[in-house]
Amino acid sequence: MIDMQGVxxxxxxxxxxxxxxxxxxxxxxxxxxxxxxxxxxxxxxxMIFREVKPSKGIVRVNNMSLHNLKWKRVPYLxxxxxxxxxxxxxxxxxxxxxxxxxALEVIEETPKVVRKRVMEVLDLVGLxxxxxxIPDELSGGEQQxxxxxxxxVNHPKLVIADEPTGNxxxxxxxxxxxxxxxxxxxxxxxxxxxxxxxxxxxIKKRVIAIEDGMVVRDEHRxxxxxxx
Ligand SMILES: Nc1ncnc2c1ncn2[C@@H]1O[C@H](COP(=O)(O)OP(=O)(O)OP(=O)(O)O)[C@@H](O)[C@H]1O
Numbered sequence: 001m002i003d004m005q006g007v008x009x010x011x012x013x014x015x016x017x018x019x020x021x022x023x024x025x026x027x028x029x030x031x032x033x034x035x036x037x038x039x040x041x042x043x044x045x046x047m048i049f050r051e052v053k054p055s056k057g058i059v060r061v062n063n064m065s066l067h068n069l070k071w072k073r074v075p076y077l078x079x080x081x082x083x084x085x086x087x088x089x090x091x092x093x094x095x096x097x098x099x100x101x102x103a104l105e106v107i108e109e110t111p112k113v114v115r116k117r118v119m120e121v122l123d124l125v126g127l128x129x130x131x132x133x134i135p136d137e138l139s140g141g142e143q144q145x146x147x148x149x150x151x152x153v154n155h156p157k158l159v160i161a162d163e164p165t166g167n168x169x170x171x172x173x174x175x176x177x178x179x180x181x182x183x184x185x186x187x188x189x190x191x192x193x194x195x196x197x198x199x200x201x202x203i204k205k206r207v208i209a210i211e212d213g214m215v216v217r218d219e220h221r222x223x224x225x226x227x228x
Pocket of ligand 1: 011012013015016017035036037038039040041042043044
């Protein structure tokens with residue numbers, strides 16, 4: 001479902017963040033992306049939902065070629081990708097329900113479908129009883145669960161999580177991981193950048209390590225491999 005061949009990214013300021021990446025990820029895999037700060041993990045991840053365009057190389061996601069994808073086709077790509085961020089990025093003035101519904105309404109679903117689907121995903125993340133709350137009234141872990149509900153409400157084939165537990169305490173982080181594993185168990189591919197040694201070494205999955213913009217390690221049931 002993700003295929004990168006000879007991918008390079010040099011930002012306009014001259015920094016080369018990706019330096020020849022070759023990676024294939026199949027539908028249904030759970031993959032951690034690890035590596036030191038500034039190694040290129042976020043750039044790698046952003047390339048998959050076309051937040052970043054490659055300077056050189058082939059990028060295919062869900063059978064779409066991204067290196068030459070027209071800007072107006074980008075929403076079609078993103079419809080099959082849910083994104084979860086470290087800082088949640090919820091809309092502060094909208095309720096939990098509205099934050100999640102927003103992702104569906106933009107593709108013009110009927111109110112009935114929206115309600116059913118939003119309540120289904122809120123149930124999955126254990127927040128059905130907080131549908132009317134606004135983000136400020138929730139804990140960090142709860143906000144991240146809303147962000148996950150929003151990411152999966154469209155039944156994406158792929159969920160990308162950029163340090164989803166980075167702002168959470170350990171106990172809450174395990175809860176978030178449990179939810180991501182449940183989503184993965186339904187066949188959704190999960191790609192997660194993380195600095196959490198505990199998580200990577202405990203919940204064993206494929207590990208792709210990036211250093212200086214290159215894949216230096218790619219192991220099934222791999223280790224985190226760094227001290228911090
Ligand atoms: N928009 C940008 N413009 C210019 N340089 C950038 C941009 N984004 C990232 N970089 C640079 O590219 C390199 C890789 O950054 P990236 O954010 O991909 O690393 P990372 O591995 O995700 O780091 P971290 O673990 O700290 O989040 C860094 O040197 C960074 O300064």
